[in-house]
Amino acid sequence: MNETPVLQVKDLGIDFGGLTAVNKFNITVRKHQIVGLIGPNGAGKTTVFNMLTKVYDPSRGTIELNGQQINKLSTVEVNKAGIARTFQNIRLFDNLSVIDNVLIGMHNSIKYNTFEGIIRNRRFREQEKEAYQKAIDLLSIFKLQDLMDHPASSLPYGAQRRLEICRALATNPSLLLLDEPAAGMNPSETAELMNTIKDIRDHFDIAILLIEHDMKFVMGICEEITVLNYGTTLAFGAPEEIQNNPEVIKAYLGGA
């Protein structure tokens, strides 16, 4: 395969004060691929996500999205360039309704200006209508359409996780970062989420990079897995290879 990968990260690293949290991290995510990022607690997985979305400034290394360097961009620009994410500790707009949360995700694809929004001209009405339709379509994929006028904070935990994915998708990304999407879900919810994630990958033709602790979930959905330990890449490869890699087993089980 010679086409440009969606995400190419080379030698990424970050220091906090004197402490090196992540070092020489490499990963490649190709088009249409679902890649897993696993590792013991505190390995630096979420820190990697925060660097990719420029919430943290990496100290070293390069990040390329669809062949373009995005190191210098801000969090906002990274999203505009095509990376959307969810958060480990769900970050919804709590006081706003479910549909508003999704509409906010579409912020940059809606084009009318402030003044048009206040006088409500034709352009405003057309674009709003279109946005609402699209938002409802997205919500239906995650079976949230009937809850759309409820405040986001009133949703059950699993629904909140799904809404966050929904909002991320609304920004029209080429790469979706999911930070523990199945955390706190029961087995049947997890199974359903696996199918949904595969569906959205096909439906929106995007690449997905996800952090997850549920090994059944990771092994069942990811085509490639990168293992992170003490801030560096420990191993990468297909799920079967990772499962049988002695280094990985050692990292997870501990011991000498």
Place this chain on the structure above:
Amino acid sequence: MKKSNLLNKLFDKQHKKQTVSYLIVIFAYVILEALLKTGNISSLFKNLLVPCTCYIVAALALNLCVGLSGELSLGHAGFMSIGAFTAVCLSGLLAGTLTNAVLRLVIVIIIGAAVSAFFGFLIGIPVLKLQGDYLAIVTLAFCQIIVSLINNVYFGFDEKGLQFSFIENKLNLSSSGKILIGGPIGASGTQRISTFTVGIVLIIISLIVIYNLMDSRNGRAIMAARDNRIAALSVGIDVTRTKMLAFVISAALAGAAGALYGLNFSTLTPAKFGFNQSILLLVYVVLGGLGNITGTIISASVLYVLPELLRSFESYRMIIYSLVLIGIMLISNNKFFKEKLAELKTRRFNRTHSKEAE
């Protein structure tokens, strides 16, 4: 349920909430106008009408900033003073050329709002990049700066043109000349051209601006930036720009309110727009409910008119206001109260849910 049905249901719900506010304002206007026409209103009460509309608009402006954008401003009286003194000066200058009072009023209100918005923008540049309590303290500082600057400005005109001096009164006006701002004395001899009707129109315009803004792309971004900054950034919302938008619109509305206020009195001193006025606005907003537009209108009118009618209550008024601020914050953040509210929400959630399942 069909998609179009879902949409209609959603819009109905939103519109019902907004219509109430408009109806309250129009209803109050009709009744008060009728009372005015039939002379069934005391002169004391009559004099309160225009300032009351000004305070409603200023409180709505502050609620846009505090309730909807989540940034505490303690300088909205400063924006009012900018609008007021801009309007008073301009109206004085234009009095000869533009004899139609209503037209002049409208023009100076618009310019007052624009000047105030410009200052809002200037203040916003350093502050909105920061988080936390900085906006409060800087807007407070800004308000003090504005008041002390106006306190030191002498501005007037005669047939030779405009004259301006700073700190000391060095104006050398001819006998036909007129002082527009006289330092700490402020503006005097202003032609009183503000009317109740224009005040009501200004409230309606503020309502349209705020409601329509909040229901549009930028308004949603404003609330998103308030609810969760990091998440807003992650979906591509420029939080600083968004907060600036809310702040500038809020400053413009406060400036318009100030302009109307300034032209309602023949004399106006800078001291009228001190820190206490900003606090008063904050009390209106907090009592009306952060982010609650209808509540703000009601609390601003009641809290403005009541104490003016009950003068004997004066010395206790401020103490009661401060206790209102503390009390509302303590109650609304009370664990017990919050749990009850959450329970109510879940119950409503379950009810609508079971209904839809049927």
Place this chain on the structure above:
Amino acid sequence: MAEAVKQPLPVLVIGGSMVFLSYLITGIGLGSVYAIIALGYSMVYGIAKMLNFAHGDVIMIGAYVAFFALSRYNLPAVAAVLLAIAVCTTLGVLIERLAYKPLRQATSLSVLITAIGVSYFLQNMAQLLWSSSPKIFSSIVGNRSLTLFDGKMSIAYINILTIITCIVIMIVLTLFINNTKIGRAMRACSEDKDAAKLMGINVNKTISITFAIGSGLAAIASVLLCSTYPSVYPTLGSMPGIKAFTAAVFGGIGSIPGAFVGGLLLGIIENLSKAYISTQLSDAIVFAVLIIVLLIKPTGILGKKVNEKV
């Protein structure tokens, strides 16, 4: 805010080249008061992560207590200061317990509005109890001055006392924070309250102690302030309070040396602009400094950048 009594000239200006030096020293004196007040803001901000808007009004209460102790009950100066400290400390802890503690988990907006409410409440209570007309405070060291350079320059004793007090407070506080168990607990709480709790630190008690120290310092500041500007009125504390907050931000909020440096600089800037630009505009200049500092270095001179946890 009207300065009811005109500022007495603490420094007699005689020599030409001495003029600047005199203004500078008066500025440092004023700055020392700001620094002491700024410490209260800074410590509370560092640990409770809140802007205690009512801090300035604690100063006002302290000033009234000292005034009544000195003028009405003719207590000696030391007793008056101790009484003011006792009252302010109690008041500070009381405010924290009643108004702020229930809001530990609330948004910063709610806490700030509450603090403004408390500030407003204290001001208006004072006005109701003691009327808004200013009372004349008699300086605890009298109006005498130290004469230098054959009478070419004189410095008011109160200025010297203020500067010395400020330096002593800085040293003692730094030692306290760095070397005592409570000081360690305070530093831990300012880093991470949850982690501190897990380590067995009583977070509520630590916050109370912080408020107590801050309010005690406010009492000392009130006596020094009123000995320099001898009038006591209900809104007395709000201006110095806001300026001291400016000083805390200027120096880097949460940092003790920052409060010291910021306070001194602000006092000097204020006094020099009073002398060379305009008395009426000196407040406007001080606040303009705040805005410029936030524009250039939002974390202040000695402040550090804090990363938000995601």
